[in-house]
Amino acid sequence: MIATVRSATILGARGHPVSVEVHVAKGIPGFTMLGLPDESCREARDRVRAAIVTCGYTWPDKKITVNLAPPVYRKTGSGLDLAIAVGLLVAFEVIPFDAVRELAFCGELGLDGSIRRVPGVAPMVGVHADGDWVVPADAVNEARVVGRGVIRPVARLDRLVEALTGAASWPEHDDTSGVVWVEPELHDMADVRGQPHARLALEVAAAGGHHLLFVGPPGAGKTMLARRLPNLLPDLDPAVALETTMIHSASGAALPRAGLVTRPPFRSPHHTSSSGSLVGGGSHALRPGEISMAHGGVLFLDEMGQFHATVLDALREAVEEGRIMVGRVEHDRVPMPARFQLIGATNPCPCGGGGMPGACDCDERSRARYIGRLSGPLLDRFDLRVAVARPEVDELFGGEPGESTAQIAPRVATARRVALERSGSLNAALDDNGLNEFAPLTKGASELLRREVERGRLTARGLQRIRRVSRTLADLDGQPDAIDEMFAISALGMRARIGLSAVGRAA
Numbered sequence: 001m002i003a004t005v006r007s008a009t010i011l012g013a014r015g016h017p018v019s020v021e022v023h024v025a026k027g028i029p030g031f032t033m034l035g036l037p038d039e040s041c042r043e044a045r046d047r048v049r050a051a052i053v054t055c056g057y058t059w060p061d062k063k064i065t066v067n068l069a070p071p072v073y074r075k076t077g078s079g080l081d082l083a084i085a086v087g088l089l090v091a092f093e094v095i096p097f098d099a100v101r102e103l104a105f106c107g108e109l110g111l112d113g114s115i116r117r118v119p120g121v122a123p124m125v126g127v128h129a130d131g132d133w134v135v136p137a138d139a140v141n142e143a144r145v146v147g148r149g150v151i152r153p154v155a156r157l158d159r160l161v162e163a164l165t166g167a168a169s170w171p172e173h174d175d176t177s178g179v180v181w182v183e184p185e186l187h188d189m190a191d192v193r194g195q196p197h198a199r200l201a202l203e204v205a206a207a208g209g210h211h212l213l214f215v216g217p218p219g220a221g222k223t224m225l226a227r228r229l230p231n232l233l234p235d236l237d238p239a240v241a242l243e244t245t246m247i248h249s250a251s252g253a254a255l256p257r258a259g260l261v262t263r264p265p266f267r268s269p270h271h272t273s274s275s276g277s278l279v280g281g282g283s284h285a286l287r288p289g290e291i292s293m294a295h296g297g298v299l300f301l302d303e304m305g306q307f308h309a310t311v312l313d314a315l316r317e318a319v320e321e322g323r324i325m326v327g328r329v330e331h332d333r334v335p336m337p338a339r340f341q342l343i344g345a346t347n348p349c350p351c352g353g354g355g356m357p358g359a360c361d362c363d364e365r366s367r368a369r370y371i372g373r374l375s376g377p378l379l380d381r382f383d384l385r386v387a388v389a390r391p392e393v394d395e396l397f398g399g400e401p402g403e404s405t406a407q408i409a410p411r412v413a414t415a416r417r418v419a420l421e422r423s424g425s426l427n428a429a430l431d432d433n434g435l436n437e438f439a440p441l442t443k444g445a446s447e448l449l450r451r452e453v454e455r456g457r458l459t460a461r462g463l464q465r466i467r468r469v470s471r472t473l474a475d476l477d478g479q480p481d482a483i484d485e486m487f488a489i490s491a492l493g494m495r496a497r498i499g500l501s502a503v504g505r506a507a
């Protein structure tokens with residue numbers, strides 16, 4: 001008896017179709033799995049057998065072969081458990097084949113017959129998006145984001161068999177209790193005391209999509225500031241929301257109750273995290289790392305120079321390409337989306353004094369080595385480099401609270417809309433041609449920047465960055481035409497020197 005059941009597996013954040021073929025024949029009793037199952041997928045044999053027996057079905061003394069087709073890619077994890085169990089029960093003549101012909105299945109089986117969520121239900125369902133699926137009850141939200149057919153949430157194998165044999169109707173309940181989604185806190189700009197320069201930089205970063213580097217000593221509030229960027233950003237557009245949902249599903253992270261990730265994520269991994277958890281990969285499934293989890297949102301790297309060189313390389317790749325390649329072996333490498341806004345933070349030097357006479361006791365060499373860890377090509381990607389100082393005591397205890405996120409976000413939304421309508425992209429994506437076309441300078445601004453270049457205070461790349469930032473400043477001010485001197489001066493002020501003369505010149 002041969003039974004075939006539809007399912008899927010994931011590689012990275014992408015699903016691939018799998019056809020589970022079950023063959024049961026007379027012979028020496030045994031259970032063989034073919035078709036490149038990885039270790040955890042191979043363990044399905046024991047889980048499936050236990051679940052079937054616990055639910056009260058007979059396990060025949062026969063030779064059982066399960067083939068996971070096609071054999072060209074590795075099948076990872078436990079997501080095929082349910083399809084294998086259903087295939088076996090068809091082959092055992094417990095479930096009629098006609099009942100499963102039009103269905104696909106995914107989910108892990110517990111030894112007690114429970115059907116559990118696995119990482120990647122959304123990309124798996126996407127493989128047969130028009131088909132009907134049986135999914136773990138606690139993954140129904142993400143399945144429904146992707147699936148256009150009927151999605152059947154089922155929590156137990158015996159309940160599934162009852163439904164498939166017509167002994168009972170399909171379970172109705174939407175149990176989303178598996179991994180609990182925690183609504184992200186609203187980090188409000190009104191909580192930031194003082195720091196007018198850093199506040200403006202955040203607003204500009206949000207409006208223009210510019211990467212932003214904070215340079216300042218510990219305690220200057222760099223993390224507090226960075227956390228406030230996502231709430232200044234608009235909702236994700238539908239295509240990005242779907243990609244982000246796929247990545248978060250593939251990681252096994254909790255998803256919002258409605259399934260779709262609609263708000264820009266914020267990720268702030270520590271530099272001591274393993275490069276696997278930052279870049280992605282792993283020995284079983286190729287799980288998304290923090291760099292991909294930030295897709296559509298904000299990646300904040302505090303003490304950026306302290307991250308491992310392989311992480312900084314992957315970061316540069318992501319910033320340039322909007323994706324990274326994940327996986328160790330060449331033929332196993334898969335692309336993973338990773339387009340995010342980067343906020344880096346660094347001390348100006350090992351001691352935090354930033355080379356200021358009297359405040360810094362680092363020599364030039366150790367300062368150079370410290371900043372040198374951030375490679376030139378990566379530093380080049382930061383349109384905004386802003387010095388932040390520890391707030392003054394007066395600012396902490398008195399003073400007016402600054403504008404709130406609710407006051408700033410509409411300005412950001414308007415500026416983004418203006419940019420998108422004008423050039424089809426945010427200002428951070430403007431290259432030389434785009435700048436000439438969409439960010440012309442007035443005579444005054446042009447002469448001012450020309451003098452900076454002539455005096456060696458601005459490189460060609462630096463000039464590009466200044467022009468992009470001035471475009472955003474002018475947009476925020478409701479001035480969509482040629483950029484005048486005032487905005488150029490303001491942009492020049494958002495270009496901190498980084499505690500090292502050589503880098504300062506290159507900036």
Ligand SMILES: [Zn+2]
Nearest residue numbers: 349351360362
């Ligand atoms: Zn120092």
